[in-house]
Amino acid sequence: MSILDIDERILQLVEVCEFDKSPINDIKEISEGCDIGLIEGGCCNTENIRVLREFRKHCKILIAVGQCSITGGLPAMRNGIPIREIFEEVYYNGPTVANKLIPNDEEIPHILDRVYPCHEIVKIDYFLPGCAPRADLIWEALTALISGKDLSHLTYANFKYD
Amino acid sequence: MGRKITIEPVTRVEGHGKVTIKLDDNNKVVQSRLHIVEFRGFERFVQGRPYWEVAVLVQRLCGICPVSHHLCAAKAMDVVMGVPSHKLTPTGDKMRRLMHYGQFFSISCSSFFSFSFPRLALWL
Incomplete structure (x- = not known):
């Protein structure tokens, strides 16, 4: 979502690059030979890991965008708590729970024991x-990479960590 | 044995979803379901945190409507601190309303321009 904050500059972006798998064009699977892959969010279920590995396989440069993908972010606050305890709180003991049932459908990916940052799964x-x-x-970052430079000279003032 | 159609990920909403539609031999829909595949456990890990942190933590529930979650947590913390809604200061009340209107404007723009518009106008 945060890429939309570049506002009208996105029009300049579509002139020089082609979007592959993204929410904008609704392509479901990534195609081979992408130059740049932007990945957001950490890995909290098996499906996240599958998508991340697909991205690594098909992208020459993979960028982790945002705190969740770099450190696991806020969802990683659950890492210190046993997953069973969290399930029980969410699906059994919560004050507004109506049907006490831990979802266990074949269509739902398995939840991992903790939230993993992307670089623990593949090279970023x-x-x-x-x-x-x-x-x-x-x-x-995008303009530098598209014009063939690396990212060693990004403006320090543009970084933020909260 | 019929077919199964899977739509994953669902991209016209914020968040993660998956739709499965089961068809029988005559291509009639037998079952159609929306799966919420994401699980984060906020209900558990906000417990034991200082109360003033909660409003900021729950903002991360959604990238489109963080302010709505912020205000919700603020109201919940009012209850925790025993402040009934009519005892809120007029300034506080107005600030919350202003934030909410701002959020509503922003949410409608994101929803329309980034989720619906590509499909409606460009047929992507």
Whole structure:
């Protein structure tokens, strides 16, 4: 979502690049030979891991965007608590729970024991921190990569860590 | 044995979802379901945190409507602190309303321009 904060600059972006799997064009699976992959969010279920590995396989450069993908972010606050205890609180003991049932359908991916940051699963090339990252940082990183530079000279003022 | 259609991920809403539609041999729908695949456990891990943190923590529930969750937590914390809604200061009340209107405007724009518009106008 935070990429939309670059506002009308997205029109310049579509002139020089082609969007593959993204929420905007609703393509479900990533195609082969992508140059840049932006990944947001940590891995909290098996489906997240599958998508992340697909991205790594097909993208030359993989960028973790946002705090969740870099450190696990706020959902990683559950990491210190046994998953069973969390399930019991959410699906049994919560004050507004109507049907006491822990979901266990074949269609639902398995929840992992903790939230994993992306770099613990696959190799990540660049990290853009922030919750959410500044639009200027995303813009600067994308324009640098598209014009063939690396990301060693991003403006420090555009980084934020909260 | 019929077919099964899976739509994953669902991209026209914020958050993660999956739709499965089961068809019988005559291609008639037998069952159609929306699965909420994401699980985060806020209900458990906000417990034991300082109360002033909760409003900021629950903002992360949603990237589109963080302010709505913020205000919800603020109201819950009012209850925790024993402040009935009519005892809120007029300034506090107005600030919350203003934030909520701002959020409503922003949410409608994001929903329309980034979720519905590509499909309605560009047929993507």
